[in-house]
Amino acid sequence: MSFIVVQAITGLASAASLFLIAVGLSIVFGVTRVVNFAHGSLYMLGAYLAFSFTAAFGDTFFGYLAAILLAAVVVGGLGAVMETSLLRRIYRAPELFQLLATFGVVLVVQDLTRMIWGADDLFAPRMPGLDGAINIFGHAVPEYDLFLIATAFVVLGGLWLLFRHTRFGVLVRAATEDREMVAALGIDQRWLFTGAFILGAALAGLGGALQIPRQAASLSMDLNIIVDAFVVVVVGGMGSIMGAFVAAVLISELLAFGVVIFPQITLVLIFAVMAVTLVLKPSGLFGRPEFTTQEDRRNPDPPLRAGDGLSRIFWWGLLVAGVAAPLVIGDFAIIVLTEIAILALFAASLHFLLWGGGLITFGHAAYFGLGAYGSGLAVFHLSLGMAPALLLAPLAGAAGALLFGWFCVRLSGIYMAMLTLAFAQIAWSAAFQWGGFTGGDNGILGVWPSDWASDPFVFYYLAFAVCAAVIWGLRHTVFSPFGYTLRATRDSALRSAAIGVDVTRHRWLAFTLAGAAAGVAGGFFAFAKGSVFPEVLFVSTSVDGLVMVLLGGVQSLAGPILGAIALTEIETELTRLTDLWQLCLGILIILLVVVLPHGLAGLSAFMRRRQP
Amino acid sequence: MNVLTVEKLSKAFGGVQAVGGVSFAVAPGERVALIGPNGAGKTTLFNCINGQLRPDDGRIEMSGRDVTGQAPHRIWRHGVGRTFQITATFASMTVAENIQVALASADGAAKGLGRRLSARYRAEAEVLIELVGLAARTEDPAAELPYGDLKRLELAVAMTNEPSLLLMDEPTAGMAADARGGMMDLVDVMVAERGVAVLFTEHDMDVVFGHADRVIVLDRGQIIAEGSPDEIRGDATVRAVYLGTFDEATV
Ligand SMILES: Nc1ncnc2c1ncn2[C@@H]1O[C@H](COP(=O)(O)OP(=O)(O)O)[C@@H](O)[C@H]1O
Numbered sequence: 129m130s131f132i133v134v135q136a137i138t139g140l141a142s143a144a145s146l147f148l149i150a151v152g153l154s155i156v157f158g159v160t161r162v163v164n165f166a167h168g169s170l171y172m173l174g175a176y177l178a179f180s181f182t183a184a185f186g187d188t189f190f191g192y193l194a195a196i197l198l199a200a201v202v203v204g205g206l207g208a209v210m211e212t213s214l215l216r217r218i219y220r221a222p223e224l225f226q227l228l229a230t231f232g233v234v235l236v237v238q239d240l241t242r243m244i245w246g247a248d249d250l251f252a253p254r255m256p257g258l259d260g261a262i263n264i265f266g267h268a269v270p271e272y273d274l275f276l277i278a279t280a281f282v283v284l285g286g287l288w289l290l291f292r293h294t295r296f297g298v299l300v301r302a303a304t305e306d307r308e309m310v311a312a313l314g315i316d317q318r319w320l321f322t323g324a325f326i327l328g329a330a331l332a333g334l335g336g337a338l339q340i341p342r343q344a345a346s347l348s349m350d351l352n353i354i355v356d357a358f359v360v361v362v363v364g365g366m367g368s369i370m371g372a373f374v375a376a377v378l379i380s381e382l383l384a385f386g387v388v389i390f391p392q393i394t395l396v397l398i399f400a401v402m403a404v405t406l407v408l409k410p411s412g413l414f415g416r417p418e419f420t421t422q423e424d425r426r427n428p429d430p431p432l433r434a435g436d437g438l439s440r441i442f443w444w445g446l447l448v449a450g451v452a453a454p455l456v457i458g459d460f461a462i463i464v465l466t467e468i469a470i471l472a473l474f475a476a477s478l479h480f481l482l483w484g485g486g487l488i489t490f491g492h493a494a495y496f497g498l499g500a501y502g503s504g505l506a507v508f509h510l511s512l513g514m515a516p517a518l519l520l521a522p523l524a525g526a527a528g529a530l531l532f533g534w535f536c537v538r539l540s541g542i543y544m545a546m547l548t549l550a551f552a553q554i555a556w557s558a559a560f561q562w563g564g565f566t567g568g569d570n571g572i573l574g575v576w577p578s579d580w581a582s583d584p585f586v587f588y589y590l591a592f593a594v595c596a597a598v599i600w601g602l603r604h605t606v607f608s609p610f611g612y613t614l615r616a617t618r619d620s621a622l623r624s625a626a627i628g629v630d631v632t633r634h635r636w637l638a639f640t641l642a643g644a645a646a647g648v649a650g651g652f653f654a655f656a657k658g659s660v661f662p663e664v665l666f667v668s669t670s671v672d673g674l675v676m677v678l679l680g681g682v683q684s685l686a687g688p689i690l691g692a693i694a695l696t697e698i699e700t701e702l703t704r705l706t707d708l709w710q711l712c713l714g715i716l717i718i719l720l721v722v723v724l725p726h727g728l729a730g731l732s733a734f735m736r737r738r739q740p
Numbered sequence: 741m742n743v744l745t746v747e748k749l750s751k752a753f754g755g756v757q758a759v760g761g762v763s764f765a766v767a768p769g770e771r772v773a774l775i776g777p778n779g780a781g782k783t784t785l786f787n788c789i790n791g792q793l794r795p796d797d798g799r800i801e802m803s804g805r806d807v808t809g810q811a812p813h814r815i816w817r818h819g820v821g822r823t824f825q826i827t828a829t830f831a832s833m834t835v836a837e838n839i840q841v842a843l844a845s846a847d848g849a850a851k852g853l854g855r856r857l858s859a860r861y862r863a864e865a866e867v868l869i870e871l872v873g874l875a876a877r878t879e880d881p882a883a884e885l886p887y888g889d890l891k892r893l894e895l896a897v898a899m900t901n902e903p904s905l906l907l908m909d910e911p912t913a914g915m916a917a918d919a920r921g922g923m924m925d926l927v928d929v930m931v932a933e934r935g936v937a938v939l940f941t942e943h944d945m946d947v948v949f950g951h952a953d954r955v956i957v958l959d960r961g962q963i964i965a966e967g968s969p970d971e972i973r974g975d976a977t978v979r980a981v982y983l984g985t986f987d988e989a990t991v
């Protein structure tokens with residue numbers, strides 16, 4: 129009994145921070161309809177700033193408290209800068225672009241934080257006056273945990289007062305419930321948006337600052353917390369404060385008890401909670417279904433034109449170049465070229481979903497990574513040779529897509545993007561947690577090609593042949609009845625259902641097909657590198673794929689291939705020149721989205737546009 | 741046997757009884773107009789029949805089979821073609837492709853990975869395109885069609901599964917008054933040549949009285965009158981509900 133109480137308190141203390149970050153994300157989304165990927169970066173900045181401030185004047189209780197609050201205020205100010213300089217330019221952009229642009233900010237903040245504070249974890253002292261523990265039923269409970277819980281309730285109460293009794297709060301609520309109405313009232317939406325963003329940012333900063341006595345400030349805080357926050361808002365319902373609160377408590381308690389009872393399957397628990405919620409109530413516990421986006425009837429994406437002269441020359445040229453290139457290039461270049469062939473297939477499989485089906489996925493790394501692990505584990509545990517291990521790769525990718533896809537295709541737009549990401553991150557954490565099976569952090573080593581393919585040139589030709597064949601297959605699928613029907617569900621789900629298409633099932637099949645294709649790429653990737661690490665499943669892999677597709681131009685079947693060539697080249701060159709590669713990639717992404725929206729007309733055309 | 745039989749159908753939203761125990765039937769080849777003031781429950785009734793909404797109570801039969809509560813894509817398999825109040829077509833496809841996709845689905849080939857779609861069902865598509873008068877537009881993207889042509893395209897798409905029943909929610913909404921007759925003439929051609937029955941909602945009384953064999957009047961979720969256009973024209977209750985808008989419309 130006493131143990132249960134103590135464990136529940138631990139859970140509530142974790143819920144406190146999760147609530148602060150999720151509620152900020154939710155408020156910002158409610159008002160601006162932007163899912164801010166960089167919300168986790170604001171949280172991380174809160175922690176780092178609090179670390180510096182407490183070091184300067186945190187040696188008394190009130191000094192420490194002031195340091196935490198000042199960190200929140202500064203992060204709120206940074207939020208104002210971010211809103212006015214970036215967010216404002218992308219409010220009308222398609223959802224995928226908004227996610228990508230804010231992910232660009234994540235990368236930039238990562239490198240800047242590393243520059244300022246260094247790469248090592250930073251441990252702050254405990255909070256003076258709250259550094260002890262009190263005895264509850266014979267168990268020691270940190271005083272600070274109780275302080276955290278109290279703080280969360282204070283914030284919840286404060287938000288409640290703000291939203292009931294101030295003009296700003298009432299407007300925020302009105303905008304969340306009915307944006308047309310606010311526009312009709314003639315309110316200057318600019319300050320409302322900026323205000324909501326500052327509030328959300330400050331809450332994130334507070335959440336991060338409050339963490340430092342419990343947890344070291346580290347560079348992985350941002351993405352870890354944002355994925356948890358996505359899970360919370362998906363479960364609780366976008367735009368709902370109560371939803372954020374209840375879901376944060378639910379998930380934290382589940383983890384607090386899950387860790388004790390089934391330490392091996394805490395991930396499965398989170399997965400199960402998400403799955404059950406989404407099946408029973410797709411808009412989340414407290415969410416409202418109106419948030420689902422509407423069909424775009426002004427869709428200027430031109431009809432498909434197959435095999436005209438120019439595109440034929442392009443594809444044959446590509447084939448000839450791929451076959452002939454090894455004759456003129458060196459040993460290092462052949463490795464890069466192999467990687468390009470593999471990544472081109474990865475990008476093409478993502479493009480198939482994005483463009484072919486209008487399915488926004490932010491977690492395509494899951495299927496690439498499952499392919500890589502499928503092959504890697506087959507070699508490691510079953511001592512299979514290269515050929516059978518490679519055959520397992522598409523099966524692993526397809527199996528993952530079949531399972532995750534079943535849930536994902538039931539959602540649309542931003543919800544789908546968040547859910548795909550959450551599933552991919554669950555797969556990524558699983559690769560860590562089940563270290564006994566997957567090698568965890570240390571990865572799987574010794575995944576080398578069979579003798580007959582061990583020569584880099586032979587392996588290149590093998591990878592090139594298979595990847596080119598699968599890309600050709602995907603291209604063919606786009607023109608087949610299956611592909612056209614998928615395109616039909618993208619253009620109008622309503623009409624598709626009215627001509628007898630089971631839209632959900634069709635999307636699910638497409639998801640699985642793309643998962644299998646990504647799995648093939650993942651399998652080859654494992655053998656090309658000779659190893660598999662959890663990074664293949666990480667969100668940055670998904671984002672690389674998206675950047676390739678955007679770079680190459682989404683509206684063309686050749687886009688993902690050109691994008692894979694371009695990104696691999698840029699990356700190879702830049703990593704040679706600077707170690708601020710993430711910063712450069714982040715800026716590249718932001719520029720792509722903000723400055724060159726017309727270069728990306730094909731995507732903006734078919735992705736649903738939102739109202740101001 | 742009736743192509744459509746609706747028995748005691750009910751649907752409420754919260755406290756609002758949008759449809760309250762409606763029963764009627766549509767015979768093969770019959771043209772039935774469903775009219776009533778705004779909020780009478782016409783769209784709700786339609787959405788229950790075509791599977792978009794699940795009725796609270798009652799029963800829907802199509803050609804003798806119980807289809808109550810089935811999803812829209814299953815309803816289509818029972819031989820129902822639909823057009824929408826605001827047209828729903830595939831904007832990134834040509835006129836021909838719009839119809840070819842529907843024909844592939846009718847043929848059970850929507851999941852086919854074989855031969856490219858543009859080379860299949862071409863002749864059948866052209867027959868339908870010709871029938872709705874869009875031959876000159878065959879290769880144009882649907883996104884570029886004027887609204888009236890989109891309505892025609894939608895009708896052609898709705899005919900791809902050789903339906904026994906067409907459900908048309910306000911088939912002439914958004915069209916200029918002089919184009920409405922042409923659209924309904926086209927529907928009459930479908931009825932005459934292909935033997936399809938039509939259930940449609942409509943606000944334009946000229947269209948109703950000129951193109952319906954039978955009229956059902958709905959008010960506050962209940963059927964208040966049912967009969968031939970002439971009977972409905974003379975019905976006092978209907979006149980009361982419509983408060984004289986009738987006379988304006990028919991002048
Ligand atoms: N999704 C809904 N939620 C709540 N009430 C609805 C909904 N759809 C229709 N209603 C209500 O049901 C009644 C009938 O509406 P509707 O079927 O659209 O009428 P009609 O098509 O005849 O104008 C109206 O009172 C309307 O407000």
Ligand SMILES: [Mg+2]
Binds near residue numbers: 782783
């Ligand atoms: Mg209506």
